[in-house]
Amino acid sequence: MLEDIRYEFYESVDSTNDRIKERARAGEKEGLVISAGMQTAGKGRIGRKWQSPVGESIATSILLRPAGIDIAQVPTVTIIAAMAVRSAIEKSCGISGLIKWPNDIVVDGKKICGILTEMEMSEGRISHLVCGIGVNVHNRTFSEDIAYKATSIDLELEKANSTAKASCKEITECIWESFKKYYNVFLETGDMTNLREEYEKYLANKNARVRIEDPEGAYEARALGIDNRGQLLVEVGNETRCISTGEVSVRGIYGYI
């Protein structure tokens, strides 16, 4: 069970995921959260970059030491984190996002949050996991390459004519409290059995036509939902396939979702 969460904040780090890994290697206990006002080397999936400009967004990572889970269950942690962020953004700011499988939260078709879970092994076993979350909060503009698909909490509050004020600290704490709740439910069964229904309620891709960008060849499919391991179930002709996270990206046929 994840119980005690301890917060540390730094003005600037390279990557909060990397700072957690360093502490984990030095023997830190589960539950440490490191957040930063900016990252100089924020990371996304598959070697991509994550932009966390100074004072505009949340960059936060937690150290986990799950006992008795195996490598196949690790991608589910990202799925759970997505549920936690979606719920926390709704609770703290009133913004109802959706989950773009596997690791993004989208609002009105644009990405407001990305999640990166990393694992380190020792003597053939999982030594620790790091789950890192980036949320765009006060950003008003984005670089040209991501402007078409990125949004922030402030931009969405403005669109909704809301007077709510977003606080990075409050949202961060709300995210990890929510994560603790979902993660402990996950640990009971080691899979999505008790969480799958709620996840699918917020799955942006559900029933959508998607393009599966597999390094071995891209193809079109219809997204059906997820299985208990958090893999995406898609229908291709009469066949149902399970897509695991890995190197695969899922895109809408007409856009990002």
Ligand code: ATP
């Ligand atoms: P997928 O996860 O489906 O493969 P993705 O484009 O969301 O696709 P990720 O690896 O999840 O890719 O996220 C990294 C990408 O997110 C970067 O390549 C960049 O396009 C985009 N990105 C980087 N920083 C931000 C940000 N602050 N807000 C929104 N998007 C960002």
Ligand code: BTN
């Ligand atoms: C993605 O969308 O590909 C994942 C982006 C994950 C970004 C967060 S910000 C906090 C943590 N530190 C990192 O370097 N990456 C994650």
